[in-house]
Amino acid sequence: MGDLEIDQPDSAFIQSPQHRPKSSIIIPHGIPLIDLSPVNYQDETITTTTASLSIQGLVKEIGEACKEWGFFQVINHKVPLDKRERIEESARKFFGLSLEEKIKVRRDEVNFLGYFEAEHTKNVRDWKEIYDFNVQQPTFIPPSLEQDFQFKWENRWPQNPPEFREACQEYAEEVEKLAYKLMELIAMSLGLEPNRFRGFFMHNTSNIRLNHYPPCPYPHLALGLGRHKDTGVLTVLAQDDVGGLQVKRKSDGEWIQVKPIFNSFIINVGDMIQVWSNDGYESVEHRVMVNSEKDRLSIPFFLKPALYTDVKPLEELTNDGNPPKYSTINWGKFRSARMQSNFTKSNVDNLQIYDFKLSL
């Protein structure tokens, strides 16, 4: 990252004392590990009538993980390892280029996609550099939102490494399939039809981010990524073998390290599932520690609905005894408001689903 290789702490990166990572290693029970072997990708969708006993067991495990942790890890997911290795290798080559080269595809105020090295989370700079691309191009911007949505969403592909674009697109295709399968299982775990969520993604705004966390000379003061919740629907994250992701345990608020497992994915519930499920499944805070010796690479896929989607608690999951806890959130307007505040460092927090909470 060039300008980050400094010995004196730059105050922009310093977390306030209560948010600094503890130096002690916490290794209690981690997030659940779930084996997806029972899932058959040949079926277009799992049907409730044909769901085998093993699928039913899986659905139960996923439901419990979503409720207790908001996070779980999956193995035997059928995303081809070679596709994953190819995007990881391309990402490493890209981040290894000079800053001058990388900023040729830098994010700006109009188009948020591409390279960025100065992201702030809750007003503290993250010790990382990123590259973002959208999975579906062109992004469908409905006429009703053209006024609000003053952004362009066009992927900016770097010239180097030459295989970068293809590696990204091929990986996106595979990981997207996994995300939809997981949404079927999550729907079933909520007692819904497996394809209940499918319609929200025809014109999806899903994106993939490449996160590169360089070694940091003061890992006790800074974070690779500050505490946050993912705003989308579901996140499917590939992390390398370095580790550093921590999840806030719901039972006691303790930060729990997620152990890297070869060829696994970390799955977490985003804010939109929280709203659809009327707080049945909550989006959980997480953050990333850095270390002083090793680089770390992580690749989240963020499943996100179409811009015109109105997200509100699902009728099937609410009743007189459990009335809707949120008013309608238009995803396009929500995104647009958050993107506006994202670029500038401001003293107010981003718009949150909490702002749509109804007082019951």
Ligand SMILES: O=C(O)CCC(=O)C(=O)O
């Ligand atoms: O790097 C990680 O492990 C987590 C990344 C993450 O939480 C994010 O990009 O939203």
Ligand SMILES: [Fe+2]
């Ligand atoms: Fe995240």
